[in-house]
Amino acid sequence: MNDSDEGAGPTAQPKRADARRNKETLLDAAAAVFVTSGVEAPVRDIAAKAGVGLGTIYRHFPTRADLIIAVYRHQVDACAEAGPALLASSATPHAAFGQWIDLFVDFLVTKHGLAAVLQSDDAGFDTLHAYFLDRLVPVCAELLEAAAVAGEIRSDVDAYQLMRGVGNLCIGADSDPRYDARRLVELLIAGLRRPR
Numbered sequence: 001m002n003d004s005d006e007g008a009g010p011t012a013q014p015k016r017a018d019a020r021r022n023k024e025t026l027l028d029a030a031a032a033v034f035v036t037s038g039v040e041a042p043v044r045d046i047a048a049k050a051g052v053g054l055g056t057i058y059r060h061f062p063t064r065a066d067l068i069i070a071v072y073r074h075q076v077d078a079c080a081e082a083g084p085a086l087l088a089s090s091a092t093p094h095a096a097f098g099q100w101i102d103l104f105v106d107f108l109v110t111k112h113g114l115a116a117v118l119q120s121d122d123a124g125f126d127t128l129h130a131y132f133l134d135r136l137v138p139v140c141a142e143l144l145e146a147a148a149v150a151g152e153i154r155s156d157v158d159a160y161q162l163m164r165g166v167g168n169l170c171i172g173a174d175s176d177p178r179y180d181a182r183r184l185v186e187l188l189i190a191g192l193r194r195p196r
Helices: 017-037 043-050 054-060 064-089 093-118 122-149 159-170 181-190
Strands: none
Touching: 017 043, 017 054, 017 064, 043 054, 043 064, 054 064, 064 093, 064 122, 093 122, 093 159, 093 181, 122 159, 159 181
16 A cells, blocks of 8 residues: 555555654654754755655655645644643643643744745645644633633633734744743733632
8 A cells, every 4th residue: 555545535544553653753853854944954854854765755745845734734733632632631721721832832933934835825825724723723722711611711712812822922933042932922821820
């Protein structure tokens, strides 16, 4: 079975677990290289970071745009899946929310570099942005609701508006070493706490 068989029809077999893990490792490596070297980093750097050959990358992602889109979607999915897991494993809903916001900020730092490249294809960028909203806004809303029900934060916080605020605070973090977006996001999140 090759990668193009995935989802090809009702009889198509899902990817083997090791093939999925290898692809996830490759996407994580690409994201790390994009953060440090930008989305135009040489593919050989991504291959080296992932511990694979160039052919493996091109087999999965024939073009750089394919790789960038896959990294973007992979990071959105990871962030979305982390929300419920953090809620189940954290001491409090507020602790889960804080950890999730940290992951979201990490994602946004990478996303800004990816977004600049993706905006050259308006239709593709709009599709990815819709995917981002569809996957992440409900997760943020669930975390906010759990923390509000626990009495830890205000109950009038809109997930979409909060995510926009966090996103706006992250703009410019990569161009000014004196700008600490994470610290500003911490202050924003602290402002959601209910007075005790």
